[in-house]
Amino acid sequence: EDQVTQSPEALRLQEGESSSLNCSYTVSGLRGLFWYRQDPGKGPEFLFTLYSAGEEKEKERLKATLTKKESFLHITAPKPEDSATYLCAVAPYGNNRLAFGKGNQVVVIP
């Protein structure tokens, strides 16, 4: 069974204090790993797709990396507007269904 574990569950950061979120996964053949941002009461907003170990993608203060067992979402010099829950999901080969982790709830304090 495909499993996704995200840590830490919750994280409070001072504005400007860089940190990393972890997504550990087990999947029967990885088709893709996805990161989403979810604000309270809203649907997830797509951030990144990573397909193979060693791949990295960046968007503003966010950088996602991938190994064969885990992915990291690095937040560099975060701002209060980066406060959100970050969701990680994996999709196995031959299957369009996504398996989600519980999310990393990030609060950035001014």
Add this chain to the structure above:
Amino acid sequence: GAVVSQHPSWVICKSGTSVKIECRSLDFQATTMFWYRQFPKQSLMLMATSNEGSKATYEQGVEKDKFLINHASLTLSTLTVTSAHPEDSSFYICSSLLNTEAFFGQGTRLTVV
């Protein structure tokens, strides 16, 4: 990215009534639509997968007679919660794929009183 529009964003209904949630793909054709349920501080739980023109595939433990899914066109899928009860109160989210990436609707907060 692709746009998936979900409506309504919130609804309050009386116990025993039915509620319909709509999900539209605005700028692409959605052959497949996924319906999720999310409890507070929990992961998204897949309820069912619907394919245009055919019956939905429900996940284990999801009552297909309670959560009716219709995907009659390439741009519209609906989820109807029938005879709703307070335990059905939750956040429901639809999603569709464009190429290999999933895009989500805004979600619907259902409260059954």
